[in-house]
Amino acid sequence: xxxxxxxxxxxxxxxxxxxxxxxxxxxxxxxxxxxxxxxxxxxxxxxxxxxxxxxxxxxxxxxxxxxxxxxxxxxxxxxxxxxxxxxxxxxxxxxxxxxxxxxxxxxxxxxxxxxxxxxxxxxxxxxxxxxxxxxxxxxxxxxxxxxxxxxxxxxxxxxxxxxxxxxxxxxxxxxxxxxxxxxxxxxxxxxxxxxxxxxxxxxxxxxxxxxxxxxxxxxxxxxxxxxxxxxxxxxxxxxxxxxxxxxxxxxxxxxxxxxxxxxxxxxxxxxxxxxxxxxxxxxxxxxxxxxxxxxxxxxxxxxxxxxxxxx
Numbered sequence: 128x129x130x131x132x133x134x135x136x137x138x139x140x141x142x143x144x145x146x147x148x149x150x151x152x153x154x155x156x157x158x159x160x161x162x163x164x165x166x167x168x169x170x171x172x173x174x175x176x177x178x179x180x181x182x183x184x185x186x187x188x189x190x191x192x193x194x195x196x197x198x199x200x201x202x203x204x205x206x207x208x209x210x211x212x213x214x215x216x217x218x219x220x221x222x223x224x225x226x227x228x229x230x231x232x233x234x235x236x237x238x239x240x241x242x243x244x245x246x247x248x249x250x251x252x253x254x255x256x257x258x259x260x261x262x263x264x265x266x267x268x269x270x271x272x273x274x275x276x277x278x279x280x281x282x283x284x285x286x287x288x289x290x291x292x293x294x295x296x297x298x299x300x301x302x303x304x305x306x307x308x309x310x311x312x313x314x315x316x317x318x319x320x321x322x323x324x325x326x327x328x329x330x331x332x333x334x335x336x337x338x339x340x341x342x343x344x345x346x347x348x349x350x351x352x353x354x355x356x357x358x359x360x361x362x363x364x365x366x367x368x369x370x371x372x373x374x375x376x377x378x379x380x381x382x383x384x385x386x387x388x389x390x391x392x393x394x395x396x397x398x399x400x401x402x403x404x405x406x407x408x409x410x411x412x413x414x415x416x417x418x419x420x421x422x423x424x425x426x427x428x429x430x431x432x433x434x435x436x437x438x
Contacts, residue, residue: 140167141174165190166200173201392416401434410434 128150136143136151143151148171154164169183177183184201191197397412413427413434420427 136167137163140170143167143171160190162187162190162192166197169197170201392419397430406434406437 151164165187169187172180172183392415397409400409413431417424417427
């Protein structure tokens with residue numbers, strides 16, 4: 128943006144192009160206390176019925192030296208079509224021109240002693256007026272906004288979720304009821320079994336008249352005699368020496384211990400054998416692993432090759 132373009136938008140803020148608006152935005156970032164840039168953006172948004180008009184007005188009010196002058200500039204068209212110097216004078220006019228004392232004295236700081244009659248209440252009224260104006264403009268110009276459809280779509284999307292939650296709760300309740308019935312039946316069975324165990328066994332005298340016969344306990348003396356007879360006979364298991372003397376063949380017991388169990392074939396077992404120095408057995412394990420896991424044959428083959436170099 129050059130000097131001529133900037134002077135033009137000062138007197139014609141309604142004709143600000145999007146590119147010039149971006150330049151003003153960049154100016155407010157680099158120079159946040161530039162009152163002119165904030166006022167131009169607010170005026171342009173107000174004239175074009177932009178949705179950011181209210182926000183622009185609030186920002187411009189914060190950085191404006193005189194909010195009364197800001198109000199006149201925003202809502203008036205005559206002051207903008209004069210020269211840029213007159214626009215700037217209107218923007219920074221804090222003291223009336225006919226006040227001689229104020230003109231003689233130096234102008235006070237804008238944030239310490241403002242001489243205008245603007246109050247926070249009037250600012251709130253202006254903001255509410257702008258908000259109501261924008262609400263009416265939006266209602267007139269954009270009646271097709273599907274707000275109602277959005278609100279109606281919410282219960283439709285929530286309805287399947289509510290149904291699924293209800294179904295899950297029903298399933299959980301049914302599962303709890305079924306578990307409760309099973310526990311009650313099991314408890315009843317346990318009580319019946321406990322009652323049967325506690326029922327006293329009828330004596331011989333009680334059942335004699337009913338034709339039920341019970342065997343009497345074995346005689347203790349006969350049991351003692353049987354134990355003594357067993358001790359005298361002294362039976363014993365045949366020992367290994369007796370089996371060798373009798374000519375029975377025991378076989379090669381060492382062959383069973385040296386034979387590799389098929390269920391123990393694993394890579395960890397091969398690693399253990401390698402640490403113990405049993406290289407040949409470890410190689411044999413890896414060869415069986417190649418047959419068992421052909422997809423890892425290259426890995427097991429490399430292990431066998433390294434073990435053969437160690438042997």
